[in-house]
Structure formats: structure tokens, C-alpha cells
Amino acid sequence: MVVADIIKLLDANVISNEIDMNHPVKTVCGSDMMSDVLAFIKKDAVLLTGLNNLQVLRTAEMMDIVCIVFVRGKTPSAEMVAMADELNIYMLQTQYTMFDTCGILYEAGLRGGRKVDG
Amino acid sequence: MDSIHYHYLVDGEDFARAGEASSSLKSKLKQLGFPPDVIRRCSIAIYEGEINMVIHADGGDIDVDIYPDKIVMVLKDKGPGIPDIDLAMQAGWSTAKEQILSLGFGAGMGLPNMKKSSDEMNVETEIGVGTTVTMTVNVPN
Numbered sequence A: 001m002v003v004a005d006i007i008k009l010l011d012a013n014v015i016s017n018e019i020d021m022n023h024p025v026k027t028v029c030g031s032d033m034m035s036d037v038l039a040f041i042k043k044d045a046v047l048l049t050g051l052n053n054l055q056v057l058r059t060a061e062m063m064d065i066v067c068i069v070f071v072r073g074k075t076p077s078a079e080m081v082a083m084a085d086e087l088n089i090y091m092l093q094t095q096y097t098m099f100d101t102c103g104i105l106y107e108a109g110l111r112g113g114r115k116v117d118g
Numbered sequence B: 001m002d003s004i005h006y007h008y009l010v011d012g013e014d015f016a017r018a019g020e021a022s023s024s025l026k027s028k029l030k031q032l033g034f035p036p037d038v039i040r041r042c043s044i045a046i047y048e049g050e051i052n053m054v055i056h057a058d059g060g061d062i063d064v065d066i067y068p069d070k071i072v073m074v075l076k077d078k079g080p081g082i083p084d085i086d087l088a089m090q091a092g093w094s095t096a097k098e099q100i101l102s103l104g105f106g107a108g109m110g111l112p113n114m115k116k117s118s119d120e121m122n123v124e125t126e127i128g129v130g131t132t133v134t135m136t137v138n139v140p141n
């Protein structure tokens, strides 16, 4: 799956100015808690979140996250858009809720971290 | 062996700016050509530590020494200290208030993940004086 597939499946708006539609995505993590993301996210990931602040981008930067999808129509600030472009992190926005966003991507074959050890 | 040394001042007042030191270290490690797994582990360790300094300790100082075979990160604050470090190390244990949770942190996962991500972690803490967390990530050869 690539970024363009995510956009289509989630009927998403592209928030970033710079985006590579053909960038591969392999896994998904949905959370509003950044510590969970820092503990559990895998490589080439999409992050689904309802949290809308600069720490979402910092977390994405630290974990080399490909793409952030803001659920429930959350709109990142102009400062966040500029920072995302600079960091080469793609930002999308969908009107779907977290549950439905996860369901749509799961149904399309994407998976998360499965179970957490211990 | 000589190291490359970096010092960062972490502002405890501004949550939006938390992570700037971590971001800077990450780009430097990338420039220096360290393996992706080493960079990832350092990034997680320093970022959770930097966030802790901001949300629990009103900021502090970060000193990083980069050697060819290891990266040593020292995070020092003059915050309240940690009364029971064994308890604080437990996954899910947190004193963070609702306001911190609404910012995406305070799940009590930081210290355990810092320990897991580094090869060595040492916490020195004194009530009313402050906390110093030292983390080492080894570079496999």
C-alpha cells in the first residue's frame, strides 16, 4: 500500500504542501498518547491521531513516521504544516472517527503491532 | 577516546518547544552516519527524557557525548526528584495530571521505554534537589 491508497480509502484531505503519493506504508498505529506511539510503532508507519499539537510531529520525527492522519476533521496549525514540510512528514485529515478510520484501514489489509509482549 | 560533545538547555516553560534538543541530536546522529536502529533508540530515550524534564521538572540541561562505539546522554534537572524510583519505573505509573494527558503524555510509559531503548540507564534523584538520568546506547560494530 502507498500514501495515495490511504488518501482514497479515508477520503482524506492533503494538508501538507509536499507529499509523495507513492511512498510505501506498511503498518498503522492509532493513538492520542504519544508515549504509546513511542513504545509500539513499527517502521514505515501511518499514525492515526486525534491529538493536534507540535508533539505529534516531534513524535513522528523521532519514529520516522511516514504520514500522520488527523481523525475527526482535526486541522493542524500553519506552524505544524510548515514544520511537517520541513521534516518531510506527510499530513492528512479525515472526517472519520478513530474507530472507523482504523476499521477502514484494517479491512483494506493494513495491520498494527498486533499484541504487545508482556 | 575523544568524543563529540553537545549541550542543550531545556526550557521548562514551553511545552510546544519540548523535543527541540532531541530533534537536534537526531539530525546530528544522522549526519554522523550512525545505524538507523541506534538513531531510533537514542531518539526514543532522549525524547521521553526531555519530555519528563519539561512536564515534571521545569526543564534542565542535556549533555550528550558521542563516541564511535557509544552515545552517552545525561539529562539533569533541578526538579522535585522522584520519591520511589522502582515505582516510577513501572509501566503505567504516573503522577501526571489531566492537563498533561490532554497533551499526549502522562501514560507512565516514559521511564520504562527509556530503559528498554538504552543499553544502560542510571537514575540519581534526590527529593527537592533534582534528578539526573544517564543513558548509554552502544553502537554495534
Ligand SMILES: Nc1ncnc2c1ncn2[C@@H]1O[C@H](COP(=O)(O)OP(=O)(O)O)[C@@H](O)[C@H]1O
Pocket (backbone or CB within 6 Å): A035, B048, B052, B053, B056, B057, B077, B079, B080, B081, B082, B088, B089, B093, B094, B095, B096, B105, B106, B107, B108, B109, B110, B111, B112, B131
Ligand atoms: N525528571 C523527573 N523529575 C521528577 N519526576 C519525574 C521525572 N521523570 C519522571 N518522573 C516521575 O516518574 C513518573 C513516571 O515517569 P514516566 O514513566 O516518564 O511517565 P509519565 O511521564 O507519563 O508520567 C512521572 O509521572 C513522575 O512522577
Ligand SMILES: [Mg+2]
Pocket (backbone or CB within 6 Å): B048, B051, B052, B105, B106, B108, B109, B110, B111
Ligand atoms: Mg514521561
